[in-house]
Amino acid sequence: MARPQRFIDDEGKRLDGRKPDEIRPVKMQVGVLSNADGSALVEYGLTKVLAAVYGPKESQKSISLPDRASLRVRYHMAPFSTEERKNPAPSRREVELSKVLRESLEPIVITDYFPRTSIDIFIEVLQSDGGTRTVGATAASLALADAGIPMKALVAGVAIGKVDNVLIVDLNEVEDMYGDADMPIVAAPDLGQITLYQLNGVLSKEEFHNAIDMAMKVINKLVDIEKETLRNSYKEAGEE
Amino acid sequence: MSTTPFRVQIIPKIKKESYLNLYRKGQRADERDFYSPRKISIQTNVLEKANGSSLVKLGNTQVMAGIKIEPGEPFFDTPDQGVLQVHAELVPLASPQFEPGPPDENSIELARVIDRSLRDPKAVDLNSLVIRPGDKVWMIWLDLYILDYDGNLFDASMLAAMAALLTAKMPEYEELETGEIKISKNISNNPIKINKKVVTVTTAKVENYILVDPNLDEEIISDTKSVIAFDEQGNIVGAQKTGMGSLSQEEIDNIINVSSSAAQVYFKLLNDALKSEVKEEKGDK
Numbered sequence: 001m002a003r004p005q006r007f008i009d010d011e012g013k014r015l016d017g018r019k020p021d022e023i024r025p026v027k028m029q030v031g032v033l034s035n036a037d038g039s040a041l042v043e044y045g046l047t048k049v050l051a052a053v054y055g056p057k058e059s060q061k062s063i064s065l066p067d068r069a070s071l072r073v074r075y076h077m078a079p080f081s082t083e084e085r086k087n088p089a090p091s092r093r094e095v096e097l098s099k100v101l102r103e104s105l106e107p108i109v110i111t112d113y114f115p116r117t118s119i120d121i122f123i124e125v126l127q128s129d130g131g132t133r134t135v136g137a138t139a140a141s142l143a144l145a146d147a148g149i150p151m152k153a154l155v156a157g158v159a160i161g162k163v164d165n166v167l168i169v170d171l172n173e174v175e176d177m178y179g180d181a182d183m184p185i186v187a188a189p190d191l192g193q194i195t196l197y198q199l200n201g202v203l204s205k206e207e208f209h210n211a212i213d214m215a216m217k218v219i220n221k222l223v224d225i226e227k228e229t230l231r232n233s234y235k236e237a238g239e240e
Numbered sequence: 241m242s243t244t245p246f247r248v249q250i251i252p253k254i255k256k257e258s259y260l261n262l263y264r265k266g267q268r269a270d271e272r273d274f275y276s277p278r279k280i281s282i283q284t285n286v287l288e289k290a291n292g293s294s295l296v297k298l299g300n301t302q303v304m305a306g307i308k309i310e311p312g313e314p315f316f317d318t319p320d321q322g323v324l325q326v327h328a329e330l331v332p333l334a335s336p337q338f339e340p341g342p343p344d345e346n347s348i349e350l351a352r353v354i355d356r357s358l359r360d361p362k363a364v365d366l367n368s369l370v371i372r373p374g375d376k377v378w379m380i381w382l383d384l385y386i387l388d389y390d391g392n393l394f395d396a397s398m399l400a401a402m403a404a405l406l407t408a409k410m411p412e413y414e415e416l417e418t419g420e421i422k423i424s425k426n427i428s429n430n431p432i433k434i435n436k437k438v439v440t441v442t443t444a445k446v447e448n449y450i451l452v453d454p455n456l457d458e459e460i461i462s463d464t465k466s467v468i469a470f471d472e473q474g475n476i477v478g479a480q481k482t483g484m485g486s487l488s489q490e491e492i493d494n495i496i497n498v499s500s501s502a503a504q505v506y507f508k509l510l511n512d513a514l515k516s517e518v519k520e521e522k523g524d525k
Contacts, residue, residue: 070243074242092351095345095348096348099349100480106244107484193487194486194492195486197480202475203475208479
């Protein structure tokens with residue numbers, strides 16, 4: 001993949017025809033796996049991420065907490081998810097992302113209902129085209145709700161980037177790789193809380209502020225789609 | 241797999257209420273105001289065999305940085321750039337919470353945040369580290385060694401990284417007829433080319449208080465932490481929320497403002513330390 005000459009044309013459209021504040025086509029499905037207590041498949045454009053939740057179940061003694069459930073999160077990329085085959089052994093990147101994703105879910109799960117248990121959340125990137133951790137957060141949020149785990153709110157994620165001096169939402173791979181900034185954000189709009197932010201790149205203070213503002217607007221919409229998806233799944237279950 | 245921390249120190253949590261009582265009066269337990277870092281000392285060239293080294297004390301937290309520079313092969317997609325590798329070791333002698341073994345998620349996160357905050361603003365001029373394009377380049381190994389842990393590893397590590405990078409010297413070498421690069425034991429007088437200086441500012445959120453440079457107790461009672469990296473022009477060159485809790489938009493705006501002022505304090509101390517370094521060098525001669 002070569003670096004494009006420019007990312008935004010004279011009409012203000014991005015390489016894939018989107019406007020700067022436009023997200024890729026979003027698809028969400030829940031209950032896609034039979035064994036898991038909860039599961040979800042989420043797509044933003046070509047990025048496809050599957051999440052599964054097991055638990056709460058009795059915790060291993062060594063990690064058990066007396067006053068709350070432990071969360072265990074694994075973010076992992078399938079070997080065929082990337083341009084070149086990815087070694088399936090966990091990379092340093094995956095270790096870090098598992099941590100920040102766990103920390104993005106800790107504030108929304110009501111863990112004190114289930115002392116001495118663990119709730120396992122597996123996030124598998126099936127296809128990667130930018131924004132995998134944010135799609136992973138959205139999928140995990142849906143899978144937790146699908147598993148019936150008590151939550152304070154739903155979260156969703158989106159990445160904000162900067163190309164040709166313009167802030168854009170939901171980077172695809174080219175925009176991520178060659179853009180000037182990549183700022184993944186996960187938030188719970190119903191709580192007005194941001195549960196994950198990272199910045200890879202350079203932004204002014206003002207741009208940083210505007211990036212979060214932009215993300216919150218999109219995350220609001222994404223959480224609405226999550227709610228709709230969950231409602232429909234119950235409707236279907238009722239009809240069966 | 242990342243698991244909710246289970247080796248949590250309980251005493252600071254019991255003391256949380258008394259800490260909060262102090263915060264309500266605008267004070268911290270170590271008599272700082274909310275926005276001032278602890279006492280900082282920065283020493284450079286603390287090791288003879290490393291190309292660059294430093295020892296930073298931020299309160300009781302101590303981080304040693306060591307730089308080794310070796311010839312190696314460039315990455316396939318960047319044939320005309322040298323390589324910078326940042327690693328962090330949470331050495332078991334630094335804290336009862338650190339266990340021997342391969343790097344855990346905390347040390348990987350620390351190293352990667354430092355690495356990104358140096359890489360994205362192009363703090364180190366990687367283009368200047370080419371020996372033969374596409375074939376031989378210099379690899380800069382920056383190892384951060386946490387020796388004593390009293391909170392805020394990010395800021396101490398970045399100060400140590402910067403101090404070591406700014407005072408490191410390239411190796412002397414010769415190209416053998418076989419094309420191999422042989423480095424001699426002598427270290428040259430050529431510095432690593434640095435484009436810009438970077439510092440990180442860590443803040444802890446404890447209920448609705450934002451505290452710059454949290455010590456270990458403050459980290460343990462905090463809801464969450466933010467690490468914001470700045471260059472000297474005040475641009476944000478990296479950021480990471482770390483820890484379990486969450487932040488509102490207003491809190492993040494506030495954190496950015498508070499952190500950007502604290503960054504100036506760090507830059508001043510870093511520059512002062514480097515100036516005295518230059519003086520000492522001159523004095524020796």
